[in-house]
Amino acid sequence: MQIQLRKIIPGYIEQEKRSTSQVWEQNISIRKGEHLHIVAPSGSGKTSLMHFIYGLRKDYSGSIFYDDMDIKKLSTESFSAFRQNKISIIFQDLRLFENQTVKENIEIKRILDPYHQSQKIDEMAKRLGIENKLNQSVKTCSYGEQQRIAIIRALMQPFDFLLLDEPYSHLDEVNREKAMDLIYEECAKRNAAMVFADLKPLDFFKDEKIIYL
């Protein structure tokens, strides 16, 4: 699978930002196995871009293609099929079920199209240091812990593309690296593409194509 951005531009972006952007009004294609790092200060449209690609918002001009399908024309039903096993996301605002336990939050994604066995949840939780939080309600977890829950949840399914929207904002350096390693590992297993949006280039980010929004 391949994702193509064809001259997309959100309605609200000012003219001067458009001209300097390496994304807006450009043609970009992302292929399996590629790592793309999108760097931009806050408020410049990173989250919008992620939502455009994931199909949550359609308030842009230009088009986004999954292979040869214009996603503006996709039904919610077809989107659900893509979201089950082609494209996964870690939202900036995490989007967890607050009243469910950590394990339930991850499990509800896993059972949809299981890439991993259930035991893998414990394993990953251990790696990211939240293994004793698994049976706690999400709302009792800190934001940093919740970020790690969202990361594990996104890695439970098969995917060709992983979208990450500032996934480490509340993680310390050590945990950031642990999480990054895990994500790299999981993407490598699937030969998946990674689209990573953050405020500044991360020093441990390896051989990525960096583009500025």
Next chain:
Amino acid sequence: MSLSYKNIEPLIISGKNIFSKWLGYFGLGIGVLLLLVSMQMFVNIQQLLKENNPRKSGGYDFISISKTITNDNMGKDNSFTNADLAKLREQPTIAGVAPLISNKFRVRATAGDIIPFSTDLFLESINNNYIDTVPPSFTWQPGQITVPIIFSSDFLEMYNVFAPAQGLPQLSAKTISSINIILECSGPYGSQNFKGSIVALSDRINSLLVPQSFMNWSNMYFMRDTAVHASRVYIKTKDANDPKLISYLDQQGYHLNKDKVKFSRIKSILQNIVSALGVFGILVIVLALMLFSFYLQLMIAKSKDNLRLLLTLGYSPKWLASSVAKTWLPVYLSIIVVALVLTQILHLLFMQLSFVKVENLSYFLNWRVWLTAIFLFALTIFINLRLVKKELGNIL
């Protein structure tokens, strides 16, 4: 672990107000029960009062009318004139009119030597199409000595009531046809004896009927009278209980033999009551389904964020709609099954009632009741699924 509603169940917030849910179930149950019971009772009444109704044949009622005798018209000629008959024929509710022509000459009947019985008699004739039992032998030609008679079965019954007291033998329907009656007909222009033979019994017409050809001939022969003097007229109508017909007859001062239509009046009143009950049942079902739909809307509105997130995570809207809708399936099924069982019990209790002729009814529920139950089940599922889909569509 495969995907099932159980996985997402904790995310669907049903709300604390389960009262409306149970009220909805209860209402739906009552409505379905009312509808099914009223349908079964409608069929039962239909079966029980199907009556071997002699007045009715080919979808028509045959009823007799006469002019009401009052103190004012007593002693006058109260027979129907040709103009009266023509007016009756014009009525849209009346499909046909046939006067009963009676004899003008004197008739005396003796039963010969077997039964020492002799009486003055009246004879009448009517268009054969208005008689319920017309055997092929019911014909007469001038010169024929034997006159076929169709005898009212009510008269036979009456005779059998008073016969023992009078020292006369009681007669069965079979033996009556073997009795030879001598008819002594006389008038100013002659007299003649005929042999009367009862060829059939009529449940519809209370009279002694002879063929029209005999009546015409004898009125002419003995009295030289050809005018129609009909004190009774039979009318053929689609519905003897038609209010338009009845009010017209009342207006004209015609007297309807009410006894004959009472039966069908009771039947139609009963069926109207039962139908009203059924309509009420439908109303209750509609209200219950509305209550459900409010409950469902509330539930989906409360779970809006969770449902949205499920869709964002990749849950298919179709799957969500059908699994949420499916949770009601067992409830609906049980409601319908319980209603069917109760209907069956009520039906069996109904059959225990003293006036019910069990042989006319089946112990099982009528197929229409089953069909309605299945239809209601399908309908509730369909409405439910549509509602869930619509509500889910709204939050997307």
